[in-house]
Amino acid sequence: MKLQSPGNFRNTTSYISDRLLPKLVLAPTFVSTILFVYSFILWTAWISFTKSKMLPRYELEGLVQYIKLFANDRWWVASKNLLIFGSLFITICTILGLLLAIFLDQKIRIEGALRTIFLYPMALSFIVTGTVWKWILNPSHGVEKLMQDMGFSSFHFDWLVNSDMAIYTVVIAGVWQSTGFVMALFLAGLRGIDDSIIKAAQIDGASLPRIYTRIIIPSLRPVFFSTVMILSHIAIKSFDLVVALTGGGPGYSSDVPATFMYSFAFTRGRLGMGAASSMVMFGAVLAIIIPYLYSELRSRDNG
Amino acid sequence: MNFKLLAQITTLTLTCMLTTSAFAGEVEVLHWWTSGGEAKSVAVLKDLLEKEGHSWKDMAVAGGAGENAMTVLKTRAMAGNPPTAAQVKGPAIQEWAEEGLLTNLDAVAVKENWDKLVPSVVTDVMKYEGNYVAVPVNVHKINWMWCNPSIFVKAGAKIPTTWAEFETSAEKIKAAGFLPVAFGGQSWQEATVFESIVVGQAGTEFYKKALVDTDPKALNSPEMIKALETFKMIKKYTDKNAPGRDWNMATSMIINGEAAMQFMGDWAKGEFTAAGKNPGSDYVVMPVPESAGTYLFNVDSFIMFKQNDENAQAAQNAMARLILGTTFQEVFNVNKGSIPVRTGIAKASFDDTALRSMDEFAAAAANGTLLPSMAHGMAVSPAIQGAIYDVVTKFYNSDMTAGKAAAELVAATASAKE
Numbered sequence: 001m002k003l004q005s006p007g008n009f010r011n012t013t014s015y016i017s018d019r020l021l022p023k024l025v026l027a028p029t030f031v032s033t034i035l036f037v038y039s040f041i042l043w044t045a046w047i048s049f050t051k052s053k054m055l056p057r058y059e060l061e062g063l064v065q066y067i068k069l070f071a072n073d074r075w076w077v078a079s080k081n082l083l084i085f086g087s088l089f090i091t092i093c094t095i096l097g098l099l100l101a102i103f104l105d106q107k108i109r110i111e112g113a114l115r116t117i118f119l120y121p122m123a124l125s126f127i128v129t130g131t132v133w134k135w136i137l138n139p140s141h142g143v144e145k146l147m148q149d150m151g152f153s154s155f156h157f158d159w160l161v162n163s164d165m166a167i168y169t170v171v172i173a174g175v176w177q178s179t180g181f182v183m184a185l186f187l188a189g190l191r192g193i194d195d196s197i198i199k200a201a202q203i204d205g206a207s208l209p210r211i212y213t214r215i216i217i218p219s220l221r222p223v224f225f226s227t228v229m230i231l232s233h234i235a236i237k238s239f240d241l242v243v244a245l246t247g248g249g250p251g252y253s254s255d256v257p258a259t260f261m262y263s264f265a266f267t268r269g270r271l272g273m274g275a276a277s278s279m280v281m282f283g284a285v286l287a288i289i290i291p292y293l294y295s296e297l298r299s300r301d302n303g
Numbered sequence: 304m305n306f307k308l309l310a311q312i313t314t315l316t317l318t319c320m321l322t323t324s325a326f327a328g329e330v331e332v333l334h335w336w337t338s339g340g341e342a343k344s345v346a347v348l349k350d351l352l353e354k355e356g357h358s359w360k361d362m363a364v365a366g367g368a369g370e371n372a373m374t375v376l377k378t379r380a381m382a383g384n385p386p387t388a389a390q391v392k393g394p395a396i397q398e399w400a401e402e403g404l405l406t407n408l409d410a411v412a413v414k415e416n417w418d419k420l421v422p423s424v425v426t427d428v429m430k431y432e433g434n435y436v437a438v439p440v441n442v443h444k445i446n447w448m449w450c451n452p453s454i455f456v457k458a459g460a461k462i463p464t465t466w467a468e469f470e471t472s473a474e475k476i477k478a479a480g481f482l483p484v485a486f487g488g489q490s491w492q493e494a495t496v497f498e499s500i501v502v503g504q505a506g507t508e509f510y511k512k513a514l515v516d517t518d519p520k521a522l523n524s525p526e527m528i529k530a531l532e533t534f535k536m537i538k539k540y541t542d543k544n545a546p547g548r549d550w551n552m553a554t555s556m557i558i559n560g561e562a563a564m565q566f567m568g569d570w571a572k573g574e575f576t577a578a579g580k581n582p583g584s585d586y587v588v589m590p591v592p593e594s595a596g597t598y599l600f601n602v603d604s605f606i607m608f609k610q611n612d613e614n615a616q617a618a619q620n621a622m623a624r625l626i627l628g629t630t631f632q633e634v635f636n637v638n639k640g641s642i643p644v645r646t647g648i649a650k651a652s653f654d655d656t657a658l659r660s661m662d663e664f665a666a667a668a669a670n671g672t673l674l675p676s677m678a679h680g681m682a683v684s685p686a687i688q689g690a691i692y693d694v695v696t697k698f699y700n701s702d703m704t705a706g707k708a709a710a711e712l713v714a715a716t717a718s719a720k721e
Binding site (some may be wrong): 055064068073134139160161251264267268270 | 370373374377380381395398399402488489490542543544545546547684685686688689693696697699700701711718719721
């Protein structure tokens, strides 16, 4: 091998710059990711099989914490809420985002300004969004009061303080925040579609709705995929929005798994159960990520 | 450079360092008293320690009612580097002691006669296997009812002392167009009201069995079901915006004359004082109906971690002694609006409400009606407390029956115990 020969200076430097340097530069990130992400996932998994209370203990005790977790009513409320919030949040954001993108794509006059307006909520943190929507939805000084002051005295909108409806207020605030972002994704996708296909369809006499349902929307498939990926991870890790908007209440009716985990692991000194709940959440994330990675990698091999 | 001179300087410096540390040690104190009055109160302890030559390293972690501070403490303890002292209260003290991390304070306790100065219900919480591992600081009373007397006058109602009277008065107040109860729908506030009802309606013995020992027979009993029903009855007299309301917002509803009654601990007094209201004329403080004579307490305390260094031990012992000393007890409690945890404190600087609370504290200790508060982490471990919170808040905020809630109390506490 030439690399081994000390005389060949040029080859050695190019070996260093081409092969070694990228590895060297990436090494700290790689090591810290291994250490701080994957090793702590394993640590959490270990803790979830112990009877850890306030401080971690390391003797394995089997599935006790999981059994307790699945017997806990609050955990099921939290899981159900995540399911409601996740599915509605993803569906509504995608549909609204797509519609907005299609409307904006009609070569209208002040598109730039409108795009900014729709995208702007994304610039706020979920804490701000949650707090503002808490004020808007509060029956005594929000929408309900506004409508009643305007004379609609029978108007009622008390979802925020209603145990059965509180989780839907989280959906409202989440949709408000993220729709603009989804719109931007779809707009970029729409701009990337080849005009000639659409023109060809028009020549063939296809109507506009037909062009959208048969040609444009199907060709946005990759955008749908990344949208769902991004939105679902926002949904699963949602914590700040719930804390700011409802505080998990009334009672614990709008609790989600992330707030459940926080309160059990950190407030109540039930580290083992908190760890078990995060492992279940981790499993849920894997269930979404693995099929995605699989399909991505497979399509790349085929292509 | 003259090598001999260098050696001499080094020796001299070392000697200086050693001699200074022979006099004084450092205490590192983790606490979450960061608001104005509280920070001032803590500074008093710092000054007292510094007067004795020790140094104070402040480790204040604000936020989350101590949750953030607890997370820091756990991290430090796991890393084998706990502070000298940390603000930890109730049965959580036992949990820390079980880990074998706490130091034995019996020497100071005997010398200062803590057993005589502090009621035994309180010292029991401070001890692990009969040895002191923590120092109590102050006492708050939980089962108070704060009333706006002018609303009662306008409605022609009487300030209730029983739950039957409460219903009659609440109906009159409602009819007069006022809100009977200012309620904050957060789980700790719900639990505060709930435990005050249990202790008043079912008595101190029952309270001990149910909410201190979490005896399944008491938790699922007719008395408990009745207490739960009384608790739910209050909901009729609250407004629909109560969920999520902070306690001080509820207090301001009493101050502003919107609502007639609030069930809250003695810290609510600070809000009335800040608004320039006078006790008696502008507001009236009564025990929660049927709970007169009983005293649910919340005692803040410091746990002390084992120290290897002798100087640090000396400083730690000094801190323990000073916390229960007369100077700190007086200044701290006047500032914070709580009452001293020990007897023998000059009464001159306390106001009437505090003096009344001090008398009641002493009387309740003598009668055996002094009881640890479940809602404020004095009676059960954080895990069990959380389990009770969950059932109580679920019951209050849904259409669950009282019978089912009582059964769930048994299941939830059992699951949290292991």
